[in-house]
Amino acid sequence: MNAPVVSTRGLGKVLGEKPVLRGISIDVEPGSVVGLLGKNGAGKTSLLEVLLGFSPATSGTASVFGADSFSMPADVKRRIGFVPQQDELLELLTGAEQLALNASLHPHWDRALIDRLVRDWEVPLDRRIQVLSGGERQKLATLLALGHAPDLLVLDEPAASLDPIARRRLLREILDIAESPTRTVLFSTHIVADLERVANQVWILREGAIVWQGDLDALKESVVRVTITAREPLPAALGIEHVLSQRLEDRRAQLVVTGWHDALPAALEDRFGAEVAVEHLSLEEIFLEMHA
Amino acid sequence: MENATTPSPRLFTLVPSSGTPIYRQLMDQVRRLIASGQLVPGAELPSVREVAEEYTVNPTTISKAYGLLELEGLLQRHRGKPMTIAPLRRNHQALAQRLRQVEAQVDSLVLAARQLDLPVADLTRFIEQKMGDSQ
Numbered sequence: 001m002n003a004p005v006v007s008t009r010g011l012g013k014v015l016g017e018k019p020v021l022r023g024i025s026i027d028v029e030p031g032s033v034v035g036l037l038g039k040n041g042a043g044k045t046s047l048l049e050v051l052l053g054f055s056p057a058t059s060g061t062a063s064v065f066g067a068d069s070f071s072m073p074a075d076v077k078r079r080i081g082f083v084p085q086q087d088e089l090l091e092l093l094t095g096a097e098q099l100a101l102n103a104s105l106h107p108h109w110d111r112a113l114i115d116r117l118v119r120d121w122e123v124p125l126d127r128r129i130q131v132l133s134g135g136e137r138q139k140l141a142t143l144l145a146l147g148h149a150p151d152l153l154v155l156d157e158p159a160a161s162l163d164p165i166a167r168r169r170l171l172r173e174i175l176d177i178a179e180s181p182t183r184t185v186l187f188s189t190h191i192v193a194d195l196e197r198v199a200n201q202v203w204i205l206r207e208g209a210i211v212w213q214g215d216l217d218a219l220k221e222s223v224v225r226v227t228i229t230a231r232e233p234l235p236a237a238l239g240i241e242h243v244l245s246q247r248l249e250d251r252r253a254q255l256v257v258t259g260w261h262d263a264l265p266a267a268l269e270d271r272f273g274a275e276v277a278v279e280h281l282s283l284e285e286i287f288l289e290m291h292a
Numbered sequence: 293m294e295n296a297t298t299p300s301p302r303l304f305t306l307v308p309s310s311g312t313p314i315y316r317q318l319m320d321q322v323r324r325l326i327a328s329g330q331l332v333p334g335a336e337l338p339s340v341r342e343v344a345e346e347y348t349v350n351p352t353t354i355s356k357a358y359g360l361l362e363l364e365g366l367l368q369r370h371r372g373k374p375m376t377i378a379p380l381r382r383n384h385q386a387l388a389q390r391l392r393q394v395e396a397q398v399d400s401l402v403l404a405a406r407q408l409d410l411p412v413a414d415l416t417r418f419i420e421q422k423m424g425d426s427q
Contacts, residue, residue: 280311
C-alpha cells in the first residue's frame with residue numbers, strides 16, 4: 001500500500017468550550033478523489049484548516065505527505081493547492097496581475113493550462129478583482145490553486161457560487177486530475193450531486209465526527225431501505241442490526257439499514273413469514289437518513 | 293464476425309444520483325446490450341476516458357465496471373486498443389461461476405504454496421498432473 005497523502009489519528013479541536021472536531025482518524029490514498037459531506041456547521045472547514053495547518057488541533061495528529069500539518073516544510077506546502085471558501089485575492093489587482101504574481105512565486109507554473117482555463121471558464125482578467133462577481137472570483141481563486149500542478153488539491157465548497165455550466169467545467173478539471181494515479185483531490189461540499197459524479201471516496205461529517213468514511217460505491221451498496229410486509233402484526237423489536245431509521249405500523253415495517261448483504265432478505269422472510277422489498281438509496285437520501 | 297464500429301459513449305445512460313452505483317449501472321447495461329444483440333462480439337467499447345468525460349463521472353468507476361466485465365469473460369482487453377465484446381461462448385458465464393466455486397480452496401492453496409515457497413510453474417504442473425490422473 002502507498003503511503004497516505006493525508007493521515008489523521010484521533011484528531012480533535014475545541015473552539016472555546018465547543019468541540020468542533022471529534023476523534024477523526026482518516027487516511028487518503030494517493031490518486032483518490034475524496035468528497036467531504038456535511039451540513040452547515042458540521043466541521044468541514046475546520047477539518048480542512050487543521051489538515052492544512054492553518055489552525056492547530058487540540059488533540060490527536062494530522063499529517064500531509066508524511067509531514068506534521070502544523071509544521072509543514074515549504075517543499076510539502078508547494079505540493080498542495082488550496083481553494084478556500086473565502087478567497088484571499090488582492091482586491092486592487094486585476095485578474096491578470098494576480099495570476100502573474102502567483103506565477104512568479106512558482107517555478108513550474110503551467111501557463112498553458114492556465115491560458116486554456118481562462119478561455120474555457122471565461123475568467124475576466126482585465127478588471128480589478130474588487131469588481132468581480134462571486135462566481136468570477138471563485139474561478140480565479142481556483143486557477144491560482146491549479147497553476148502549480150499540485151499533487152494534492154483541496155477545495156472548500158468549490159462550487160458554492162458557480163452556475164451549473166461553470167460547476168460542470170470545474171468538475172471536468174477535477175476529473176482530469178483524477179486520471180493521474182498519484183494526484184489527489186479533497187473537496188468539501190453540500191452539493192451531493194457533484195460529489196456523486198467525481199468522488200470515489202466519501203467522508204460524512206456530523207457534529208465534528210466522521211460517521212462514514214470509505215468507498216462511495218460501497219456506501220450505496222451497503223445502505224438500503226427494507227420494507228417488510230407480514231401477515232401477522234410485527235413485534236416492536238425486530239432484532240435487526242445497524243438500523244438508521246425505522247417506521248413500524250402494525251404488519252408493515254420500513255427500515256433503513258447499513259451493512260446490507262444479499263442473505264438478509266431471505267433471513268427476514270423466514271423470520272417474519274413476510275414479504276421483503278429492498279431499495280437502494282441515493283447519496284442524498286443516505287445523507288438525510290444519517291441525520292434523521 | 294461483423295465489422296466492428298466504435299459505439300458512442302452515449303450508448304449508455306448513467307445516472308450518478310441513482311442509488312445504484314455507477315459501475316453497476318454500466319455493467320448491467322453492457323450485459324443487456326450484449327443480450328439484445330446491440331453489442332456483438334468484436335464490437336469496440338468507448339474508452340474509459342470517453343465515458344467518464346461524456347457523463348462527467350470519475351474514471352475509476354468506469355474502469356471498475358470494465359474490469360469486472362472482463363473478469364466475467366464478457367469483455368476482452370487489448371493493448372493500446374479499445375476493449376471489445378468477447379466472442380460468445382455458451383459456457384462462458386457458467387465457467388466463471390464454476391471457477392468462483394473453487395475460489396476459497398484456491399485461496400488456501402495459494403497461501404500454503406506461498407508459505408512453502410513453491411514456484412508457480414511447478415505448482416501448475418502438479419495440478420495438471422493431478423487433474424490428468426483423475427480423468
